[in-house]
Amino acid sequence: MMGTQSAPAQLFYDFDLEDHVPANHMLREIDRFLDIDGMRAKVQPFYSHLGRPSIDPELIVRMLVIGYVMGIRSERRLCDEVHLNLAYRWFCRLGLDGKVPNHSTFSKYRHGKFRESDLLRHVFEATVERCLKENLVSGEGFAVDASLIPADANKTRSLPASEWNADVARKVGSRAAREYLDTLDDATFGAASPSQPKFVAKSDPAAQWTRAEESRPYFAYATNYLIDTEHSVIMDVEATRAIRQAEVGASKTMLGRTEKRFGIKPDWIAADTAYGSAENLGWLVKKQGIIPFIPVIDKAERSDGTWSRSDFEWDEENDQYICPDGHSLRRFRRNYSDPNRVKKIGGTYKYRALKAHCQACPSKQRCCPNMDARAVTREPDEDARDFARSARKSRAYKISRNKRKKVEMLFAHLKRILNLTRLRLRGPNGAKDEFLLAAIALNLRKLARRRPRTPQTEAIA
Structure with a gap:
C-alpha cells in the first residue's frame, strides 16, 4: 500500500x-x-x-x-x-x-x-601549536612558495601608474588606499621594489598589476606559504605584492617568525628558482645555516658552445680562477704593500687572464673567440651559490624536489576546495585576513584527516 x-x-x-x-x-x-x-x-x-x-x-x-x-x-x-x-x-x-x-x-x-x-594570527598560531602536539611537524625540512590570488579590483576603474598620486589618494581614497599608504615602507608592499606597475587600481592600490604565465593581466596579491614537508602543515603565511622581491622577503620573514614563535629552524629548505638569488642564498647559508635546495639564478651560463663560468675552477686560497687549460685568471697581477688594497669588501669582481696566454692557447676558439683575453666575473655570495649548486647534485635534492610539490597541492586545495579564487576583502589587511583564515582552515582539515576520531571512516566534507 x-x-x-x-x-x-x-x-x-x-x-x-x-x-x-x-x-x-x-x-x-x-x-x-x-x-x-x-x-x-x-x-x-x-x-x-x-x-x-x-x-x-x-x-x-x-x-x-x-x-x-x-x-x-x-x-x-x-x-x-x-x-x-x-x-x-x-x-x-x-x-x-x-x-x-x-x-x-x-x-x-x-x-x-x-x-x-591581531586575533587571527593568534588563532593561526594556535592551530600550528596543535599540529606540533599531534606530531605532525618534524622541523627537518621546509618548503616555501607563493601563489597569485586575483584581487577585488577592476581594470576599467584603474589609472596609469604615472597618473596616480599618493597625496590625492590619502585625501579621497578608500580604506584600502589608506592601508596601502601606511605600508609604503613595508618590505612586502610599497618598499618591495622601486619599479612601478603599469596600472594602479584606485580601489586597491596595493594590488599588483601582473601577468601570470600566458593568462591575461590582472590585479593580484600573493599568498606565501612556509610548510613543513613531513605532513604539509602550514608553519606560516604572509600576504605580499605579486612580485618576486616581495615573495623572497616574505620567506625570510616567515622563517624568522617561525623560529621566534615555535623555536623551530629547519635543516634545509626547498624552493623554486625565484628564490635562488645570490643575496637570498647567502642569507640562508651564512646567516641561518640552512641548506638551500634551490636552483641558482645564474645568467653566466653560455649557450653558444663556448666555456661558461662553471667550467672554470675556483681557487679560494689564491683568490683566482683556473681555466680548463690550466691558466690562472686573477683580479690583480702585482703585489701590493697595503693589504687593504686587495681586501674583499663586496660587489662584483672581474678576474682576467693574461693576453699572452690566451693568444697562444689552443682552446681560444672555445673560450674567447671574439676577445683578446678571457675574463670571468665573481658575484657577491658566490660561495653560497657554489654551495647551492653542489647541494643540487645530491640525492637529498631529488627527495626535496618531490616534497616541494606539496606546496603546490596546498594551493590547489586553497582554490578548488576552499574556493579562494578571488579575494573579497581589499587592501593589505584584507588580504592578510583572508590568507590567515584560509591557512587556519587548511591546517584544521589536515588535523581532521591525519588524526581522526574514527580511523575506519573518512570525515564528511
Whole structure:
C-alpha cells in the first residue's frame, strides 16, 4: 500500500542536536582541534567594562572557520547557512533557537577588535601549536612558495601608474588606499621594489598589476606559504605584492617568525628558482645555516658552445680562477704593500687572464673567440651559490624536489576546495585576513584527516 507523508501536530518535541550531527562529520573532527581558549584573554583589553554585552567573539571566529573550511565565500550566505544547517549550529554552539548575527557584524569585528588584537594570527598560531602536539611537524625540512590570488579590483576603474598620486589618494581614497599608504615602507608592499606597475587600481592600490604565465593581466596579491614537508602543515603565511622581491622577503620573514614563535629552524629548505638569488642564498647559508635546495639564478651560463663560468675552477686560497687549460685568471697581477688594497669588501669582481696566454692557447676558439683575453666575473655570495649548486647534485635534492610539490597541492586545495579564487576583502589587511583564515582552515582539515576520531571512516566534507 502506498504511504503518505503528513506533518505531526505536536506541541513539544524531544530533540537533541548532538544526535543529528554525524560522528564523522568534518566539523565534528575540526571541533576537537580548534583551540581558542586564549582568544578571550587576547581581545579582552579591547572591550569596555561598561555597556551591553557584545556578540561573543568566539561565535564570530567559529562562523568564519565554517565559511573557509566549507568554501562559503559570501558572508550573507554564511549567515543563512548557519541559520539552516544543524551541523553548523552545533559547531557554533547556537542550539536550535540561537540567533545568528547579522552579516555586517563581521566587518565591525574585522576592522576593529580582530585587527587591533591581531586575533587571527593568534588563532593561526594556535592551530600550528596543535599540529606540533599531534606530531605532525618534524622541523627537518621546509618548503616555501607563493601563489597569485586575483584581487577585488577592476581594470576599467584603474589609472596609469604615472597618473596616480599618493597625496590625492590619502585625501579621497578608500580604506584600502589608506592601508596601502601606511605600508609604503613595508618590505612586502610599497618598499618591495622601486619599479612601478603599469596600472594602479584606485580601489586597491596595493594590488599588483601582473601577468601570470600566458593568462591575461590582472590585479593580484600573493599568498606565501612556509610548510613543513613531513605532513604539509602550514608553519606560516604572509600576504605580499605579486612580485618576486616581495615573495623572497616574505620567506625570510616567515622563517624568522617561525623560529621566534615555535623555536623551530629547519635543516634545509626547498624552493623554486625565484628564490635562488645570490643575496637570498647567502642569507640562508651564512646567516641561518640552512641548506638551500634551490636552483641558482645564474645568467653566466653560455649557450653558444663556448666555456661558461662553471667550467672554470675556483681557487679560494689564491683568490683566482683556473681555466680548463690550466691558466690562472686573477683580479690583480702585482703585489701590493697595503693589504687593504686587495681586501674583499663586496660587489662584483672581474678576474682576467693574461693576453699572452690566451693568444697562444689552443682552446681560444672555445673560450674567447671574439676577445683578446678571457675574463670571468665573481658575484657577491658566490660561495653560497657554489654551495647551492653542489647541494643540487645530491640525492637529498631529488627527495626535496618531490616534497616541494606539496606546496603546490596546498594551493590547489586553497582554490578548488576552499574556493579562494578571488579575494573579497581589499587592501593589505584584507588580504592578510583572508590568507590567515584560509591557512587556519587548511591546517584544521589536515588535523581532521591525519588524526581522526574514527580511523575506519573518512570525515564528511
